[in-house]
Amino acid sequence: MDAPAGPNILSFHAAIVMRHLVACLLIGPFAAALAQQPIRVDLSHEKVNTEPTKFLPMVGSWVVTSEAGRNVVLVDGRAWKKGQPAGGLADNARTIYGARHEEFIDNVKAFAYFPIAVARDVENFENGEISVRFQMIGGTLDRCAGIMFDLKPNGDYLAMRFNGTEDNLVLWTFNNGKRSFVKRGSENIPLELGTWHEIKITVHGRQLEGFLDGKQLLDDTLKAPVSGKVGLWSKTDSMSEFADFIVTPSAR
Amino acid sequence: MITRQAAAASLALAFISLSLAGQRCASPDTTADWFRRQRAWLSDAKHDWSDDALRSALVSAAAVDVDRLLSAQIGAEREGEIPLADTAILARLRTLAGTRGSTWPTRGAVGAAGVRAVWLLAQHDTALQRTVLHRMMESGPDEALAADVAVLEDRVRLQSARKQLYGSQLRVVGGKLVPAPIEDSSHVDMRRDAAGLPPLREALRTVQCAER
Numbered sequence: 208m209d210a211p212a213g214p215n216i217l218s219f220h221a222a223i224v225m226r227h228l229v230a231c232l233l234i235g236p237f238a239a240a241l242a243q244q245p246i247r248v249d250l251s252h253e254k255v256n257t258e259p260t261k262f263l264p265m266v267g268s269w270v271v272t273s274e275a276g277r278n279v280v281l282v283d284g285r286a287w288k289k290g291q292p293a294g295g296l297a298d299n300a301r302t303i304y305g306a307r308h309e310e311f312i313d314n315v316k317a318f319a320y321f322p323i324a325v326a327r328d329v330e331n332f333e334n335g336e337i338s339v340r341f342q343m344i345g346g347t348l349d350r351c352a353g354i355m356f357d358l359k360p361n362g363d364y365l366a367m368r369f370n371g372t373e374d375n376l377v378l379w380t381f382n383n384g385k386r387s388f389v390k391r392g393s394e395n396i397p398l399e400l401g402t403w404h405e406i407k408i409t410v411h412g413r414q415l416e417g418f419l420d421g422k423q424l425l426d427d428t429l430k431a432p433v434s435g436k437v438g439l440w441s442k443t444d445s446m447s448e449f450a451d452f453i454v455t456p457s458a459r
Numbered sequence: 460m461i462t463r464q465a466a467a468a469s470l471a472l473a474f475i476s477l478s479l480a481g482q483r484c485a486s487p488d489t490t491a492d493w494f495r496r497q498r499a500w501l502s503d504a505k506h507d508w509s510d511d512a513l514r515s516a517l518v519s520a521a522a523v524d525v526d527r528l529l530s531a532q533i534g535a536e537r538e539g540e541i542p543l544a545d546t547a548i549l550a551r552l553r554t555l556a557g558t559r560g561s562t563w564p565t566r567g568a569v570g571a572a573g574v575r576a577v578w579l580l581a582q583h584d585t586a587l588q589r590t591v592l593h594r595m596m597e598s599g600p601d602e603a604l605a606a607d608v609a610v611l612e613d614r615v616r617l618q619s620a621r622k623q624l625y626g627s628q629l630r631v632v633g634g635k636l637v638p639a640p641i642e643d644s645s646h647v648d649m650r651r652d653a654a655g656l657p658p659l660r661e662a663l664r665t666v667q668c669a670e671r
Binding site for chain 2: 284285344345346347348349372399400401402443444446
């Protein structure tokens, strides 16, 4: 009769576990370091009172402005008009999508109520974290600020936004010219105008979390993994400023 | 007839030139962009509203004189309670406000005078004001005058013990009319500009002058 296999099998498994543990301890930090190089959109060299070059405006009026001595991006809803995309839409769409820009333009025009500006230097975002600081300044109809992500070449995208007229954080999808509600944050949080706050999303595969000022308010399982460009989002006549847009990609 | 409301509105909306103690009060700049935008919005010259019966009921209840040009909104008025006027039209507005999916009296439905009448009537009911504000914000700049929306939002915020955003609500402090506390006051004129209102200083000058 063969000797009982139990202890040997256990030892074998223990050895594998140990090997993995050691590998993780040794390689993990290096892998993490490689995967988590944050991309910080630097506005310091942008020209004040001109359109940002680091964020390509697709819809709405976007301008670099100086706030307490540093450059920030202002979406200026005073210039908002129904159905009017940004002046440089065609050029900017060509910059990010090349030959496929026409489909993008058609779809974006359907969302002309929602100013967006694409982060030029973020090629593709799938997993990780995106954060941005914002302050609402005004808007008679809306006072919104948000993160756009999963932007596809056909103009579809997702947006996690705060609305100062509703005091809530909400996830929206924009597909084929139609905006659809996905999920609302777990609590309403009134924010004062003229004060800085932070929206953050984390994405791991189809798992999405939304944060306001570090507090997790929303989680959702998306229909599909995220993959696309990212940027800033606003609504109709909102006037909001954005700063410290940081994308920290990670392995899934 | 809503006499006190009419008085408050006429104070807020008055365009007057007064000569007091040798000093001529300045009228608002009628060539300014905000004024021309409001004028265009407030004109009912095209007669393109769809619900004439509702419009008539509204303007009659709010005592809006449709034979005269509607006054532009300068966004500065004396803060205060307006006595409740429980009229049939107010009850109708409450029903409309409380009915999901109901057709709200927008500019397309009742014209600029009708929308202004709703705005005036809403001052008589705190709960209704909130709904009217929400409906006006929802209906967009073509259907509700942004300047009226701004003033209404200031009223609603002060009633909720929040600071106002546009500086339109004035109170007497030390014998002088001054704006009630403003949230993010450094951007107040930017917000007023967005809402199609004159700069706060200019509006204050007009109202303070009219009060003398």
